[in-house]
Amino acid sequence: MGLVVLGLFFKKPPQHSKALKKKPNNSSKYSWQYENGYSEPVEIGSSLWDLVLVTLGYFDRYRPVMFTISLTINLLLAYFAYDFIYAKLNYPTYDLTYMRAGYVNQTSATLSLRAPNVTRPFNIEMVLLDTGNYSITVAEIAPVDLFESTDYTATVTVNNLLPGTKYMFFSSDLNRSVTLTTEPLPQFVDKFSFLSVSCMLPHFPYSPLQDPRHIAAFDLYREQAANAQFMVFLGDFIYADVPYSLSEDRSYYQMLYRQVYYSMTKEGNEAWTNLPLYNILDDHEIVNDFDNTQGDSVVRESVDFAWDFYQGDPNPPSVRPDSKYFQFTYLGLPFFCADTRTHRSPNAASDGPEKTMLGKTQLDDLISWLYANKDQPFKFVFFSVPFTKNWRTVIVNEEDTWAGYLHERNKILRVMQEVGGVVILTGDRHEAGSVEFPPQKHGDYPVYEFSTSPFQQYATPGFYIEFEQFDQEDVMLNYISGGKQKLGQFDVDLSRKHQPILTYNLWIDGKVAWQYTIVGYTKRGTSFNGKRLFW
Numbered sequence: 001m002g003l004v005v006l007g008l009f010f011k012k013p014p015q016h017s018k019a020l021k022k023k024p025n026n027s028s029k030y031s032w033q034y035e036n037g038y039s040e041p042v043e044i045g046s047s048l049w050d051l052v053l054v055t056l057g058y059f060d061r062y063r064p065v066m067f068t069i070s071l072t073i074n075l076l077l078a079y080f081a082y083d084f085i086y087a088k089l090n091y092p093t094y095d096l097t098y099m100r101a102g103y104v105n106q107t108s109a110t111l112s113l114r115a116p117n118v119t120r121p122f123n124i125e126m127v128l129l130d131t132g133n134y135s136i137t138v139a140e141i142a143p144v145d146l147f148e149s150t151d152y153t154a155t156v157t158v159n160n161l162l163p164g165t166k167y168m169f170f171s172s173d174l175n176r177s178v179t180l181t182t183e184p185l186p187q188f189v190d191k192f193s194f195l196s197v198s199c200m201l202p203h204f205p206y207s208p209l210q211d212p213r214h215i216a217a218f219d220l221y222r223e224q225a226a227n228a229q230f231m232v233f234l235g236d237f238i239y240a241d242v243p244y245s246l247s248e249d250r251s252y253y254q255m256l257y258r259q260v261y262y263s264m265t266k267e268g269n270e271a272w273t274n275l276p277l278y279n280i281l282d283d284h285e286i287v288n289d290f291d292n293t294q295g296d297s298v299v300r301e302s303v304d305f306a307w308d309f310y311q312g313d314p315n316p317p318s319v320r321p322d323s324k325y326f327q328f329t330y331l332g333l334p335f336f337c338a339d340t341r342t343h344r345s346p347n348a349a350s351d352g353p354e355k356t357m358l359g360k361t362q363l364d365d366l367i368s369w370l371y372a373n374k375d376q377p378f379k380f381v382f383f384s385v386p387f388t389k390n391w392r393t394v395i396v397n398e399e400d401t402w403a404g405y406l407h408e409r410n411k412i413l414r415v416m417q418e419v420g421g422v423v424i425l426t427g428d429r430h431e432a433g434s435v436e437f438p439p440q441k442h443g444d445y446p447v448y449e450f451s452t453s454p455f456q457q458y459a460t461p462g463f464y465i466e467f468e469q470f471d472q473e474d475v476m477l478n479y480i481s482g483g484k485q486k487l488g489q490f491d492v493d494l495s496r497k498h499q500p501i502l503t504y505n506l507w508i509d510g511k512v513a514w515q516y517t518i519v520g521y522t523k524r525g526t527s528f529n530g531k532r533l534f535w
Contacts, residue, residue: 079208080206080208083206083208083212084203084206085243086246087203087212088202088203088212088213088255088256088259089246090212091211091212091213091259092255092258093213093255093258093259093262094116094258095116095117096114096116096258096261096262096265097114097115097116097117097118097174097175097176098113098114098176098261098264098265098273099111099112099113099124099169099171099174099176099177099178099265099273100112100113100178100261100264100265100272100273100277100314101178101180101273101274101275101276101277102155102276102277102278102313102314102315103276103278103314103315103316103317103328104180104182104183104230104276105182105183105328106161106163106164106182106183106184106185107159107160107161107162107163107182108157108158108159108160108161108182109157109158109161109167109169109180109182110155110156110157110158110314111124111155111156111157111158111169111178111314112153112154112155112310112313112314113153113154113155113156113171113174113176114146114151114152114153114154114258114261115146115152115154115171115173115174116146116152118146118173118174119173121145122171122173122174123171123173124156124169124170124171125169125170125171125172126158126167126168126169127167127168127169127170128162128165128166128167129166129167129168129179149305150309151254151257151258151306151309151310153309153310154309155309155313155314161182162182163182163183163184163185164181164182164183164184164185164188164189165181165182166179166180166181167179167180167181167182176273178273178274179270179274180274180276181229183229183330183331184331186331186332186494189331190331190493190494190495191491191492191493191494191495192229192330192331192491192492193227193228193229193489193490193491193492194228194229194230194231194232194330194489194490194492195224195225195228195230195231195232195275195487195488195489195490196231196232196233196234196382196425196427196450196452196488196490197231197233197234197427197452197453197454197455197486197487197488198233198234198235198236198280198282198384198426198427198428198452198453198454198455199235199236199284199427199428199430199453199454199455199456199457200215200217200236200237200260200454200455200456200457201215201239201242201454201456201457202214202215202259202260202263202456204456204457204458204484205484212259213259213260213262213263214263215260215263215264215455215456216456216485217455217456217485217487218263218264218269218272219268219269220485220509220510221485221487221507221510222268222269222271222272223271224487224489224507225271225272225275226271226274226275228275228489229276229330230275230276230277230278230330231275231276231277231278232278232279232280232335232337232382232425233277233278233279233280233455234280234282234382234383234384234425234426234427234428234453235279235280235281235282235283235284235285235384235427235428236282236283236284236285236384236427236428236453236454236457237257237260237279237285237311238253238256238257238260238284238285239256239284240252240253240256240284240285240286240287240302241284241287241288242284245287248297248298248301248302249301250301250302250305250306253285253301253302253305253306253307254305254306254310256306257306257307257310257311261310277314278314278315278316278326278328278337279311279312279314279315280324280337280338280339280340280382280384281303281307281311281312281324281339281341281342281384282340282341282384282385282427282428283341283384283400285302285303285306285307285311286298286299286302286303286341287302289347289397289400290341291341291344291345291346291347291400292341292342292344292345292346293346299342303342312324315337316328316337319362319365320361320365323339323361323362324339324342325337325338325339325362325365327369331492331494332376333376333377333378333379333380333492334369334373334376334379334380335380335381335382336366336369336379336380336381336382337382338358338362338366338381338382338383338384339358339362340357340358340383340384340385341384343356343357343358343359343361343362344356344357344358344359344405345357345405347397347399347400347404348399351404351405351406351407352407353407355405355407355408356405356408357402357405357408357409358408363408363411363412366381366412367412367415370415370416370419370422371415371419373419374419374420374421376421377421377494377500377520377521378421378423378492378500378502378520379419379421379422379423380423380424380425381416381422381423381424381425382424382425382426383402383424383425383426384426384427384428385400385401385402385426385427385428386401386402386403386426386428386429386433386449386451387401387402387409387413387424387426387435387449388402388403388433388435388437388449388451388474389401389402389403389406389409389470389473389474390433390435390467390468390469390470390474390476391403391429391433391466391467392468392470401428413437413447414440416437416447417437417439417440417444417445417446417447418444418445419445420444420445421445421520422445422447422448423447423448423449423450423502423518424447424448424449424450425449425450425451425452425488425490426449426450426451426452427451427452427453427454428451428453429451429453429460429466429467430453430454430457430458430459430460431451431453431459431460431466431467431479431480431481432451432452432453432478432479432480432481432483432486432488432506432508432513432514433449433451433467433476433478433479433480434448434449434450434451434476434477434478434479434504434506434514434516435448435449435451435474435475435476435477436448436475436477437449437473437474437475438472438473438475440473448477448518450488450490450504450506450516452486452487452488452506453486454484454485454486455485455486455487456484456485457484458484459481459482459483459484460481460482461481461482464481465479465481466481467479467481477516478506478514478516480506480508480513480514482508483508483509483513484509485507485508485509485510486506486507486508486509487506487507488504488505488506488507489504489505489507490502490503490504490505491503491505498521499519499520499521500519500520500521501517501518501519501520502517502518502520503515503516503517503518504516504517504518
């Protein structure tokens with residue numbers, strides 16, 4: 001667009017020309033007729049000539065400076081566009097070495113690592129830290145073998161740890177370390193924080209002077225990472241299809257993960273490598289709006305040979321073998337991370353009892369999980385796409401969200417309102433939207449959704465409103481479209497036994513832009529400020 005606009009601006013006919021006159025018997029031949037009688041032929045209608053005009057400009061001997069400016073600007077814009085799309089291919093990052101924290105509970109810790117240039121096998125060592133000092137000798141971890149088939153990544157789980165204890169894991173071969181604290185026992189700790197967001201694209205906003213692997217949000221939110229106990233990334237960790245897929249080979253997807261982890265694990269970002277990171281699969285790790293109609297080969301290359309060992313293996317254990325949805329607890333509170341991609345019916349299918357986003361098995365597991373945890377004051381459910389139907393405007397593909405799967409959504413929502421205490425966390429839209437789903441019958445409880453994105457990507461222009469409340473089923477609490485660097489921070493306070501508190505902090509471009517607090521209860525039927533919330 002910039003090329004065309006600037007081209008039109010700088011390529012007007014000379015002001016001293018009289019007219020563009022057509023030559024006889026030739027539909028594509030014209031000539032500029034100047035006041036001094038000089039004529040210069042111009043061919044109109046040739047696509048090649050049109051491209052030359054738009055790209056290089058029309059040379060005017062009477063305005064050489066303007067032509068030079070036009071040519072320079074157009075060539076720079078063309079280079080910037082090329083650089084933004086293809087520069088990443090010049091940074092394959094084959095030598096990337098890192099170690100990061102995966103799933104951590106009271107007695108075990110999972111480490112994810114990549115090491116392409118070390119002698120294999122090698123050891124990872126463990127140190128128990130006590131107020132900053134070594135309190136016990138180093139413990140040996142089983143050697144890890146790294147293979148080309150997994151892009152030299154590996155996942156190591158260390159068992160028999162102590163709850164609420166700080167450990168350091170390191171490898172002299174890798175020159176890398178991870179320092180983390182295991183989950184404490186609930187009777188000793190009553191507060192914790194976690195982060196949630198989705199969508200990040202390196203080299204955005206674009207700068208020709210910047211490393212194309214750079215993600216500035218990792219620098220911006222280091223403090224939030226250092227103060228959190230874990231993070232759930234809700235998908236679109238990479239963008240394999242922006243602006244289009246350059247390859248469907250596994251090596252391409254692996255390269256994109258290496259580039260993101262290069263930015264995340266670089267020197268100075270220890271807060272991120274020490275933070276337990278759990279990942280949910282979404283469409284841009286595969287292809288936009290993926291719904292299983294795009295073929296098995298792209299799934300095999302992008303998921304089986306890239307996402308699984310970079311993202312899936314370090315996650316908490318799957319609910320079922322070979323599935324990508326999982327659940328875990330922290331200080332007794334339950335978390336369910338759903339897979340909204342690999343089991344879904346085609347987006348374009350008619351909504352009804354047969355259309356599903358989760359698949360029957362996962363749906364049954366989610367409903368069983370909700371009933372099993374009905375006595376917990378808060379229950380957190382993570383979806384990669386919005387649960388609300390309020391994102392239903394012209395440029396939003398509502399069929400890709402739960403708005404296209406309302407029959408299944410309503411079944412889930414009824415159970416959530418029945419058991420109470422449910423908080424839904426979503427991403428995907430590159431906007432921040434918060435919704436309350438009020439109880440629809442006596443004895444039910446409200447459900448809340450907080451949708452936060454992007455971590456580092458474009459934001460919807462403020463003049464275009466994508467988020468609208470259509471009825472009283474999905475009540476809008478807040479909507480903010482702007483901000484290229486968002487982050488959701490959730491602070492849980494269980495210190496007041498009968499009034500647990502959840503506070504959502506919406507960070508936008510490094511500042512808290514909005515905050516919302518929910519008071520929960522451990523006894524059914526209790527009201528707060530005249531409004532029934534959770535029990």
